[in-house]
Amino acid sequence: MIRHAARMLALVYCVCSQPAYSGLEMQEVLPPLSFTLFCTQYPEDCQEQQDRRTMDFRSRRGRWRELNQINSSVNSVIAAESLSASRNDYEWQIFPSDGNCGDYAVTKRHLLLRSGWPSSSLLLSEVVLRTTGEHHLVLLVPEGGTLFVLDNLSGVIIQFNEALDKYVFLRAESGLNPQLWTRGIAKS
Numbered sequence: 001m002i003r004h005a006a007r008m009l010a011l012v013y014c015v016c017s018q019p020a021y022s023g024l025e026m027q028e029v030l031p032p033l034s035f036t037l038f039c040t041q042y043p044e045d046c047q048e049q050q051d052r053r054t055m056d057f058r059s060r061r062g063r064w065r066e067l068n069q070i071n072s073s074v075n076s077v078i079a080a081e082s083l084s085a086s087r088n089d090y091e092w093q094i095f096p097s098d099g100n101c102g103d104y105a106v107t108k109r110h111l112l113l114r115s116g117w118p119s120s121s122l123l124l125s126e127v128v129l130r131t132t133g134e135h136h137l138v139l140l141v142p143e144g145g146t147l148f149v150l151d152n153l154s155g156v157i158i159q160f161n162e163a164l165d166k167y168v169f170l171r172a173e174s175g176l177n178p179q180l181w182t183r184g185i186a187k188s
Contacts, residue, residue: 026182026183026184027182027183028174029181029183030181031179031180031181034090034092034137035124035173035181037090037091037092045094045113046179047119048119048177048178049118051121053115053116053117060144063144066115067112067141067143067150068157070108070111070112071150074107074111075152075155078095078097078098078099078103078104078107078152079099080099080100080152081098081100092105092106093106094106094107095110101136101137101151101153102137104137104151104152105137105138105152109122112141119178120175120178121143121175122139122141123141123142123172123173124139124140124172124173125137125139125140125149125169125171125172126169126171127163127169130167135170136167138163138167140160140172140185141157142175146160147159147160149162149163149167172185
């Protein structure tokens with residue numbers, strides 16, 4: 001039953017998907033098939049979640065410290081697996097022992113959601129690496145008027161403007177609804 005549903009989703013995705021653009025215009029597009037499959041396995045991670053951080057933790061320094069800690073710990077705990085060796089690169093999992101970029105991004109998002117971050121501040125984004133042309137998944141975090149990029153290919157969190165040299169941004173989750181994806185990147 002699940003395999004049949006996955007095949008049907010893949011067919012719908014191939015037939016109905018729109019081309020992605022690197023421009024920043026806000027236009028709704030279909031989410032990646034991997035995201036749709038992920039949401040069937042982890043529905044609670046695909047629901048809108050409000051900001052539940054305590055007032056004591058609202059300091060910018062505290063938020064930055066938590067972002068860095070989760071980014072570096074997930075990057076070090078999950079063993080990198082190449083896409084060619086990957087079990088199925090379209091199956092994103094939380095906390096795998098080894099995984100690809102999707103696994104890193106959804107695990108970071110999961111941990112930040114559990115720490116009380118709102119879903120509107122944790123946006124998965126599909127990019128293309130400028131050096132290889134390979135599709136890749138990163139986590140975007142708008143915080144304090146700046147958009148940050150958390151990536152398993154980098155040991156440090158970088159700002160969106162710096163990331164433009166490395167990536168072509170194709171589509172990202174909408175900050176208004178985690179089930180919606182757009183071609184544009186909301187930088188608020």
